[in-house]
Amino acid sequence: MPVYDRGYTHWEPTGGRAYPAWWVIAKRGIAEPLKKRWLLVLTLAAWIPAIIKAVMIYFKLQAGDIAELLVGNYASIDAAGFLSFMEVQRFFVFVLLAIVGAGLISTDRRDNGLSLYFSRPLGLASYIGGKAAIIMFFYAMVTLFPVYGLCLYAYNIAPDASGLELLFLIPLRATVYWLISGASISLVLLAFSSLGKRSVFVMVWWTIMVMGTETIGTIGKSLLQNDAFEALNFLGNYHNAAAGLFSSGPRLDVSPWVSLVVLLAWTFAAVLVLRKQIRPVEVVS
Amino acid sequence: MEGLVIKVNRSENGTDFGITVSNLDFAYAKDPVLKGVDFHLDKGAVGLLGPNGSGKTTLLRCLLGQVPLKSGQVSVLGWDMANRARIARTGLGWMPETGGIIPDMSGVAVVAYMGELSGMPARDAMQRAHEVLHYVGLGDERYRPCDKYSQGMKQRLKLAQALVHDPEWVFLDEPTSGLDPRGRISILELIKDLAKNKGLGVILSTHLLADVESVCQEILVLRDGVLMTQQHVDAGAREPRQVFEVEGFGNDEAFLAGLNALGAEVTRDKRLMLVTLDLTTVSGAATDSGFDTGAGVKAILGVATNTDYALRRLRRRPVTLAEEFYRMVEA
Numbered sequence: 001m002p003v004y005d006r007g008y009t010h011w012e013p014t015g016g017r018a019y020p021a022w023w024v025i026a027k028r029g030i031a032e033p034l035k036k037r038w039l040l041v042l043t044l045a046a047w048i049p050a051i052i053k054a055v056m057i058y059f060k061l062q063a064g065d066i067a068e069l070l071v072g073n074y075a076s077i078d079a080a081g082f083l084s085f086m087e088v089q090r091f092f093v094f095v096l097l098a099i100v101g102a103g104l105i106s107t108d109r110r111d112n113g114l115s116l117y118f119s120r121p122l123g124l125a126s127y128i129g130g131k132a133a134i135i136m137f138f139y140a141m142v143t144l145f146p147v148y149g150l151c152l153y154a155y156n157i158a159p160d161a162s163g164l165e166l167l168f169l170i171p172l173r174a175t176v177y178w179l180i181s182g183a184s185i186s187l188v189l190l191a192f193s194s195l196g197k198r199s200v201f202v203m204v205w206w207t208i209m210v211m212g213t214e215t216i217g218t219i220g221k222s223l224l225q226n227d228a229f230e231a232l233n234f235l236g237n238y239h240n241a242a243a244g245l246f247s248s249g250p251r252l253d254v255s256p257w258v259s260l261v262v263l264l265a266w267t268f269a270a271v272l273v274l275r276k277q278i279r280p281v282e283v284v285s
Numbered sequence: 286m287e288g289l290v291i292k293v294n295r296s297e298n299g300t301d302f303g304i305t306v307s308n309l310d311f312a313y314a315k316d317p318v319l320k321g322v323d324f325h326l327d328k329g330a331v332g333l334l335g336p337n338g339s340g341k342t343t344l345l346r347c348l349l350g351q352v353p354l355k356s357g358q359v360s361v362l363g364w365d366m367a368n369r370a371r372i373a374r375t376g377l378g379w380m381p382e383t384g385g386i387i388p389d390m391s392g393v394a395v396v397a398y399m400g401e402l403s404g405m406p407a408r409d410a411m412q413r414a415h416e417v418l419h420y421v422g423l424g425d426e427r428y429r430p431c432d433k434y435s436q437g438m439k440q441r442l443k444l445a446q447a448l449v450h451d452p453e454w455v456f457l458d459e460p461t462s463g464l465d466p467r468g469r470i471s472i473l474e475l476i477k478d479l480a481k482n483k484g485l486g487v488i489l490s491t492h493l494l495a496d497v498e499s500v501c502q503e504i505l506v507l508r509d510g511v512l513m514t515q516q517h518v519d520a521g522a523r524e525p526r527q528v529f530e531v532e533g534f535g536n537d538e539a540f541l542a543g544l545n546a547l548g549a550e551v552t553r554d555k556r557l558m559l560v561t562l563d564l565t566t567v568s569g570a571a572t573d574s575g576f577d578t579g580a581g582v583k584a585i586l587g588v589a590t591n592t593d594y595a596l597r598r599l600r601r602r603p604v605t606l607a608e609e610f611y612r613m614v615e616a
Contacts, residue, residue, distance in 0.1 A: 008420045009482050011451035016406030024401040032389060112384025116446070118351050119379030120402040121371040140596055280351040 001056035003144055009215040021122035030137050030266025033100050042099070043141050050146035053085055054153050061158060077154040077161065077168050080248035082147050086177070087239045087251065093185075094210045094235070100138045101189040101278040102202035104131045105278065110197040118280035132186035136178075139185065146170065173245050181238045184267045188234075191270035194277035209234050217252075227253035238261050295376035295453055300364035302453050302486070303327045304348060310358035311340075311347055318343045320510045322357070328453070330480035332497030332518065333490040334610055335507035341490045344381070344507065345456045348488070349379055362453055375404055376446030378455035382462055385443050388432040392423055395431050396446045403450035417445040421475060426505075435469035444475065454486035455479065461496055462583075469496070476500050480497065494610055506610065525565045525576050528602040529585055531558040535594035543588035559602065560585060 019027075033039050056075035074084060108114050117127055148171055155166040192205045213234045220229025230252040233238065237259035240252040250256055296302050304326040311319040318340045335341050346352050347359055350370020359366040364373035387395050393414045400410030418427045420439040426434070431442055440460060447455050460470040460476065475499045480487040489500060497504060498518060506513040533540075544551055550561040564570040564580045570580035578601045589596050 006449070008479065009416065010483075011405075012410065014406065014409055016408050018406045019401070021402050021404075024398070028398055107388065109585060110384075111388060112381055113387055115351070115381045116379070116385050116387070116399065117348055117402065119374060119381075120378065121374045121397065121404055122402060123371060280349075281346055281515050 021120070021126040022129035022133060025127065026133035026137070028212050029104065029131065029134035031093070031136075042092075042096060043138070046089065047146055049085065049088050049092075052152055053150060057150070057154055057227065058157060066221055077150075077158060077166065079165075079246040080174055082150070082170055082174060083177075083239060083242060083246035083248050083251075085147065085150070086143045086174070089142050089146070090210075090235045090239075093139060094206075095140050096142055096187055097135055097185065098203050098206045101135045102193055102206060103199035104134060105190055105193040106196050106199050106202050109194070109277075114278065124244060124278060125276070127278065128187075128190060131190055132183065135186040135189055139182045140178055147174040171270040177242050177245055180243070184263055184270075185235075185238070185275065187270040188266055190274040194274055208251040210260075221253065230254050231258050231262050235265070287442050292490075296362045296364075298363050301360075303362075304454070304486075305358075305360040306347075307358045307360075309344075309347060309354070309359060311343060311352065311354070311356075313343075318510050319347065321506075322510075322512045324505060324512060324515050326486070326503070327460040328484070328486040329503060330477070330487045330489065332501035332504040333488055333507070333539065334492075334494065334497060334504055337492075338509075340510040341507055342458055345379075345488065345490055348456060349377060359491070376453040377451070378450070378452035380443045380455065380457045380460055385446075386431050386434075388430070390431060391428050391439075392431045392442050392445070393418060393427040395442065396449050400449040401449060402533040403547040405450055405553050406601070414445070417448045420448070420473065421445045430552040434465045437465070437472075440464060440468070440472060444472065444601040448479075452485065453465055454488065456488045456490070458490045459492070460489065461491065461493060473499055491553075526561060526563055527576070527578055527581055529562060529581060530561045530598060530602050531585060531596065532556055532598040532601055533589065533594050533596040535589075536592055537594075539592040540589060540594040543592050544585070547584055547588060549585075557598075 034043075046195075053074060057077060060075040063259060074081070074088070076084070108117065139169045155161045155163060158166075181224050188209070189206060192209070193199075193202045195205070196202050213232045214236060217230045217236065219234035220232070221227055231254045233252060236252050238260040240250055241256050242248075243250050243256050252259065254273065301355050305325075306322055306324050309319055309322040322340075322341065329345065333344065341418070343352070348361055348366070350359075350361075350366040350373060354367045356402050357400060362376050363374045364370070364372060376435050387398070396418060397407075397410045397463065401407055403410075405413065410538060414426065415424075418424055421444050422440060423445065431439070434442060440463070442475070444455075444457070444460065447457070457476065461576055463473055463474060473496055476487055476489065479485045480500065489497060491497060501518050503517050505611065541551060544560055548563055548566045550557045551598070552561075557563050564576040564578070564581055565584035566582045568578050570578075570584075582599060582601065585599060586596070588594075589599075
């Protein structure tokens with residue numbers, strides 16, 4: 001009998017597999033933005049630095065030490081070189097995550113969507129986990145996946161490349177870095193998203209968080225001759241804290257441990273904000 | 286197999302599909318909203334009535350386990366909502382009064398998404414989404430972005446997402462809010478069909494008493510967070526004191542004397558007589574479930590026959606839910 005003739009029928013499960021709620025949220029949250037062509041173009045544009053690095057790696061292999069003088073360690077295929085690459089990607093991280101992440105919770109708050117989500121059998125952890133997974137996917141698109149691609153490319157064209165290093169250790173370090181930094185960045189961005197009901201305000205706060213803290217850190221260090229200001233640099237702290245993981249020198253003029261403590265504080269604050277803000281009921285005083 | 290599991294294990298013991306609330310107190314910060322609420326509901330259509338701010342929506346949120354329960358007990362489908370709310374919600378549908386749609390998605394995508402979040406396999410959820418959207422009358426509009434829907438369509442979409450996982454109970458918060466009369470009747474017909482023909486439990490929270498009268502068999506009335514009454518929707522018809530409208534011509538004095546002999550009180554409004562009769566004094570009126578108003582009609586008819594009074598109208602004056610409601614909340 002055609003669907004439109006059946007009226008209301010009771011659901012008879014077919015025995016298919018049901019996925020956990022966080023996966024359902026993440027799947028939909030990743031698929032919807034990718035339907036927008038301009039966002040897909042932006043995501044692909046984020047691979048341009050990777051293509052440039054690939055060209056530089058090739059150029060360095062052909063021209064040797066002269067090329068080293070011209071391109072610096074950007075063409076390096078050791079762990080530190082890949083950390084530098086992810087540092088360069090911070091502009092795309094900032095822009096793409098702002099576009100994808102700003103509305104993730106604010107839109108649900110604006111449209112009373114939280115009430116719908118929490119009328120289903122899912123808890124706070126599943127909801128936040130699903131939303132964080134969306135941010136982490138796009139974060140991986142501009143950091144982790146290009147690193148995987150470059151490692152594979154470098155292994156194929158560099159005659160003295162170490163397979164252990166390029167096919168295992170560097171991808172592993174990059175994955176660990178992506179997991180930890182991605183989880184922290186996602187929670188902070190989601191906390192901002194949960195504070196408002198309009199995405200545009202969340203974007204403003206995110207801009208202040210990323211660009212503002214970097215600017216204050218740089219100006220504070222230059223004018224007041226105090227390196228401690230660099231600890232304010234939000235995204236810079238992630239690269240600085242990861243220096244040890246990538247066998248690199250510090251990226252800021254503060255200890256990586258200081259950066260780590262600052263980031264832990266931000267992440268902890270974000271968790272507190274999320275626990276307070278995400279409720280199925282809006283309490284109006 | 287998980288879809289099968291969530292469908293089968295909805296009631297904790299497999300037999301309890303009711304709702305029991307015991308001594309429930311709830312407060313937002315320090316503002317008490319519900320005070321000592323107690324009731325039990327078996328599956329059916331229940332109207333939740335009360336003035337603004339009486340705690341109707343909060344009570345529904347307690348039944349959904351959306352707010353932390355600190356005092357009292359709420360059991361839905363046999364599950365204790367203080368700590369097993371997530372399991373219980375596999376068998377509950379919720380239609381919020383405001384918002385409750387997810388923009389940038391088509392109607393069918395929203396409903397399927399909600400089905401998947403309820404634990405349905407993706408394929409089942411999509412198939413059910415098509416079915417329930419046809420059922421609520423959005424079959425032709427299901428591929429349109431839902432933020433472009435009219436108010437009536439949004440209400441139907443919200444009803445569809447509440448039904449997609451085939452819940453045991455649906456909680457509807459002001460489902461006819463903002464609808465034109467035609468849309469309102471249409472939504473009420475759907476709700477009535479769900480409750481009467483499809484075996485779903487429905488709690489209908491609304492300000493519109495006529496909506497409750499047309500759909501529900503039972504009502505809960507809240508005032509200032511206190512449950513004033515839980516009763517059958519036409520409980521007034523079972524009360525011992527009934528008012529009958531009588532109109533006719535003949536010997537008025539003899540007819541009135543006959544009514545007085547029955548113990549009736551009579552007031553006149555031009556030609557219309559309002560006869561208040563205590564059915565406890567009428568033989569054969571008392572039944573197991575209340576009082577038979579037919580016996581009162583027969584008694585008045587007997588007086589009219591004996592006094593040669595020609596009746597043009599004789600009927601029990603319908604006690605509307607509105608009259609009952611205002612009597613309760615203003616008491």
